[in-house]
Amino acid sequence: MADKAKLRVFRGNEEGGEFKEYEVETYTGMVVLDAIHEIQAKQAPDLGVRWNCKAGRCGSCSAEINGRPKLMCMTRMSHYPEGEPITVTPMRTFPIIKDLVTDVSFNFEMAKKIPPLAPREKEADGTWRMQQYDIDRIQEFRKCIECFLCQNVCHVLRDHDKKKSFAGPRFFIHLATLEMHPLDTIDRRPMMKEQFGLGLCNITKCCTEVCPEHIGITDNGIIPLKERVADDYYDPVRWLLSKFGGEKKKKRLPVVQEAKGAKPDAKKAEAKKGEASKVEAKKETGAGKAKTG
Amino acid sequence: MSETKYETHEHDVLVIGAGGAGLRAAIEASSMGLSVGLICKSLLGKAHTVMAEGGVAAALGNVEPRDNWKVHFRDTMKGGRYLNQWRMAQLHAMEAPDRVNELEAWGALFDRTADGRILQRNFGGHKYPRLAHVGDRTGLEMIRTLQQHGIHTGMHVYMECTITRLLTEGDRVTGAFGYWRENGRFVVFHTKAIVMASGGIGRAFKINSNSWECTGDGQALAYLAGAELMDMEFMQFHPTGMVWPPSVRGTLITEGVRGEGGTLRNKAGKRIMFDYIPELYANETASTEEEADRWLRESTSGVTSKAKRTPDLLPRDIVARAIHTEVKAGRGSPHGGVFLDIATRRTAEDIKRKLPAMYHQFKELGDVDITKEPMEVGPTAHYTMGGIKVDPDTQGSRVKGLYAAGECAAGMHGSNRLGGNSLSDLLVFGRIAGLHAGKYAKEVQAKANDDAAIAEAAKEALAPFDREKGPNPFALHEDLMNQMQRYVGIMRNEGDLAAGLKELERMKEAQETIAVSGPRHYNAAWHESIDMRNMLIVSEAMARAAAARKESRGGHARDDFQEMDKEHWGKVNIVLRRGASGEMELEEVPLPPIPPEIKKVLEEE
Numbered sequence: 001m002a003d004k005a006k007l008r009v010f011r012g013n014e015e016g017g018e019f020k021e022y023e024v025e026t027y028t029g030m031v032v033l034d035a036i037h038e039i040q041a042k043q044a045p046d047l048g049v050r051w052n053c054k055a056g057r058c059g060s061c062s063a064e065i066n067g068r069p070k071l072m073c074m075t076r077m078s079h080y081p082e083g084e085p086i087t088v089t090p091m092r093t094f095p096i097i098k099d100l101v102t103d104v105s106f107n108f109e110m111a112k113k114i115p116p117l118a119p120r121e122k123e124a125d126g127t128w129r130m131q132q133y134d135i136d137r138i139q140e141f142r143k144c145i146e147c148f149l150c151q152n153v154c155h156v157l158r159d160h161d162k163k164k165s166f167a168g169p170r171f172f173i174h175l176a177t178l179e180m181h182p183l184d185t186i187d188r189r190p191m192m193k194e195q196f197g198l199g200l201c202n203i204t205k206c207c208t209e210v211c212p213e214h215i216g217i218t219d220n221g222i223i224p225l226k227e228r229v230a231d232d233y234y235d236p237v238r239w240l241l242s243k244f245g246g247e248k249k250k251k252r253l254p255v256v257q258e259a260k261g262a263k264p265d266a267k268k269a270e271a272k273k274g275e276a277s278k279v280e281a282k283k284e285t286g287a288g289k290a291k292t293g
Numbered sequence: 294m295s296e297t298k299y300e301t302h303e304h305d306v307l308v309i310g311a312g313g314a315g316l317r318a319a320i321e322a323s324s325m326g327l328s329v330g331l332i333c334k335s336l337l338g339k340a341h342t343v344m345a346e347g348g349v350a351a352a353l354g355n356v357e358p359r360d361n362w363k364v365h366f367r368d369t370m371k372g373g374r375y376l377n378q379w380r381m382a383q384l385h386a387m388e389a390p391d392r393v394n395e396l397e398a399w400g401a402l403f404d405r406t407a408d409g410r411i412l413q414r415n416f417g418g419h420k421y422p423r424l425a426h427v428g429d430r431t432g433l434e435m436i437r438t439l440q441q442h443g444i445h446t447g448m449h450v451y452m453e454c455t456i457t458r459l460l461t462e463g464d465r466v467t468g469a470f471g472y473w474r475e476n477g478r479f480v481v482f483h484t485k486a487i488v489m490a491s492g493g494i495g496r497a498f499k500i501n502s503n504s505w506e507c508t509g510d511g512q513a514l515a516y517l518a519g520a521e522l523m524d525m526e527f528m529q530f531h532p533t534g535m536v537w538p539p540s541v542r543g544t545l546i547t548e549g550v551r552g553e554g555g556t557l558r559n560k561a562g563k564r565i566m567f568d569y570i571p572e573l574y575a576n577e578t579a580s581t582e583e584e585a586d587r588w589l590r591e592s593t594s595g596v597t598s599k600a601k602r603t604p605d606l607l608p609r610d611i612v613a614r615a616i617h618t619e620v621k622a623g624r625g626s627p628h629g630g631v632f633l634d635i636a637t638r639r640t641a642e643d644i645k646r647k648l649p650a651m652y653h654q655f656k657e658l659g660d661v662d663i664t665k666e667p668m669e670v671g672p673t674a675h676y677t678m679g680g681i682k683v684d685p686d687t688q689g690s691r692v693k694g695l696y697a698a699g700e701c702a703a704g705m706h707g708s709n710r711l712g713g714n715s716l717s718d719l720l721v722f723g724r725i726a727g728l729h730a731g732k733y734a735k736e737v738q739a740k741a742n743d744d745a746a747i748a749e750a751a752k753e754a755l756a757p758f759d760r761e762k763g764p765n766p767f768a769l770h771e772d773l774m775n776q777m778q779r780y781v782g783i784m785r786n787e788g789d790l791a792a793g794l795k796e797l798e799r800m801k802e803a804q805e806t807i808a809v810s811g812p813r814h815y816n817a818a819w820h821e822s823i824d825m826r827n828m829l830i831v832s833e834a835m836a837r838a839a840a841a842r843k844e845s846r847g848g849h850a851r852d853d854f855q856e857m858d859k860e861h862w863g864k865v866n867i868v869l870r871r872g873a874s875g876e877m878e879l880e881e882v883p884l885p886p887i888p889p890e891i892k893k894v895l896e897e898e
Contacts, residue, residue, distance in 0.1 A: 013814070028538040029539060029658060030538075040817050041765075045767065046816040048814070050336070051504075052341070055545070058339045108452070111441070117441075132404065143430065145343075
């Protein structure tokens with residue numbers, strides 16, 4: 001019972017490309033990544049695609065299927081109407097390396113800028129006691145598989161290309177993890193505001209919608225972070241308390257301001273009020289691609 | 294196409310593989326103030342460790358205070374049917390708790406006990422609840438923790454880089470040769486020491502739980518550089534892979550399902566495992582459903598249970614063969630597996646909380662709601678116990694400066710690995726390998742790479758482009774998976790293994806004539822053609838060792854020698870090396886003697 005499906009797959013690189021049409025035989029339970037592998041094995045051996053686990057765990061096979069950001073390994077062919085071609089394109093927010101493979105190094109660079117956990121002292125018995133209900137909400141964030149679909153769909157990155165001044169939903173979730181971590185001793189709120197552009201997010205929730213792990217990125221992560229930053233900067237009671245040393249504080253790290261005097265961003269006007277003081281990050285050299293460290 | 298220029302990078306220690314073992318090794322070497330390069334075949338954080346589900350085994354004693362390293366050591370040796378290198382099993386059991394606690398300092402958030410400590414769950418072959426876990430995504434938590442800690446230690450991470458040859462001078466390593474996936478250009482690393490941490494060889498089998506990366510690269514590279522391989526006949530078939538639909542055949546279902554109370558049943562609804570309790574485990578395994586369920590209830594609620602363990606949690610080799618037998622006898626499920634039932638054992642809420650990924654995976658890919666229906670499961674090639682032979686105390690191979698850790702190294706698990714002992718293996722021996730590679734790097738002067746060897750490696754890598762016509766690498770890979778599944782699979786015999794070796798000879802010749810075309814940029818066919826060489830070397834080692842071992846033990850079962858043989862095969866490991874003329878040499882090596890004080894630990898109960 002060999003049914004057939006048509007796929008339109010983007011073939012090309014950063015200089016451009018075209019859609020090529022392929023026909024594959026379908027079978028029960030087939031996912032889009034199976035179809036791409038079928039094409040690779042029999043019709044286009046040099047077709048570029050990233051994948052690893054094929055079980056929705058590693059977040060490698062992110063792409064846009066009929067315009068929707070998805071993991072190819074978790075998208076069943078049977079979800080699409082029979083007879084109509086399925087269009088597969090690379091994530092649009094990141095530069096194309098080849099075919100369906102994009103340069104996501106921006107994310108790995110951003111990860112390095114976030115100061116890691118600095119845990120408090122252990123209890124007398126050498127353990128850290130944490131209650132399950134205290135970590136439930138951050139365990140949700142730590143489900144993140146770094147597929148970068150949230151980064152791909154976030155309009156601050158996708159349409160306004162603010163990669164230099166905006167960490168993006170994936171890293172707000174990481175910052176939220178650290179901010180809400182029962183053991184952590186660092187206050188990253190000034191960084192969130194000044195360096196990572198938290199204020200640029202206007203909570204359209206596109207990230208939450210595409211998250212394959214169903215993490216409540218906006219409601220559970222970004223909004224609480226925004227509230228904490230606002231409290232820190234604008235709550236008069238807290239301000240007063242801090243003046244008298246009444247509020248227990250985490251250690252505050254200096255905000256790293258990169259490359260003063262860099263060219264002002266043309267789209268700066270779009271930034272929200274209060275965010276205008278952002279300084280552009282220094283332009284990354286192209287040679288640093290696919291490497292961190 | 295014949296562009297052979299390359300860039301060069303220099304480090305004190307080069308770690309090949311960025312899963313749990315590689316990351317842990319790199320962190321250790323970095324902490325010694327050394328320059329460390331970490332090579333990932335994929336992007337950072339995507340290595341196969343991310344797929345680990347059930348947990349990391351460490352005798353923390355948080356749920357069962359009677360647990361300690363001695364019990365863990367005994368369980369590990371017994372699970373491996375005493376073919377383990379005792380010293381590795383000892384170090385592992387002793388150091389695992391420290392390694393797990395250390396992860397907490399780096400940001401890992403394990404599920405908690407009522408008093409706020411790390412929660413531990415039951416798993417196959419572990420006497421007490423021992424697996425620290427995060428639902429059913431423990432591997433993700435572990436790799437992300439190591440990654441987030443590691444990138445701030447100063448190590449240099451090279452992503453999407455594949456090593457095709459180790460470079461040596463005399464009997465020591467000097468570097469490594471490889472290519473960038475992105476543009477196909479060559480890269481040469483110059484280093485004093487190398488830690489191999491490249492994982493397993495699951496992609497040699499048709500039904501497997503592994504990602505595309507698991508092509509035995511490290512074992513093959515080390516073998517070609519003069520290191521020895523050991524225990525290659527022992528392949529773990531995980532009892533519970535998905536069997537339906539075809540798209541996901543082999544995809545792993547965590548043992549945690551059974552740890553949380555799941556039971557294996559045949560098509561008549563009968564719990565099968567009570568019929569497959571081997572002599573070795575008879576005195577610690579429940580013989581009735583009532584006792585098994587009582588044990589499960591009590592052991593997970595902090596009560597010291599007097600009941601014996603459920604047979605559903607026997608070691609993996611035993612459970613996998615039981616399923617194989619049930620299916621062969623015609624008592625299987627509609628799609629050739631058996632049923633794994635959690636729906637009638639736990640509430641829907643519990644299942645979604647403790648096994649969220651399983652729930653999601655079946656719902657999305659299998660159209661099965663596991664809170665309402667049983668899963669269909671069957672054995673899937675999962676883990677290789679064999680690998681690079683290393684010194685138990687340093688993880689060093691017989692090639693100077695070459696260390697190995699994790700799945701690509703041999704010795705820790707003997708003939709069968711217990712669930713949960715893999716993640717702890719990665720941490721314990723990743724650290725040890727990083728430490729000793731670092732020490733070695735501090736002692737020696739760097740030696741230049743051999744230009745002729747570099748030119749040779751470049752030529753070898755580009756050869757498939759020079760051929761006009763030849764086999765399709767994807768078709769050849771498919772061929773290999775089918776032959777290995779058929780002849781070197783879960784049940785073996787002399788005739789099949791001989792046939793398998795013949796097929797391997799044929800495919801080795803075919804591999805040398807593969808032709809690929811197109812640009813070198815992200816060219817999947819080209820990458821596959823190079824991976825094929827490695828898979829064929831490691832597959833041959835597996836088949837040769839399997840043909841030599843005339844008994845059944847752990848992950849090596851033969852229907853022509855069904856019993857375990859204590860007299861001879863219980864006392865030797867099989868070691869393979871590359872002979873002077875390039876042929877594979879095989880030797881039986883006696884197990885190292887166990888000192889009296891350790892023997893005493895083994896005999897305690």
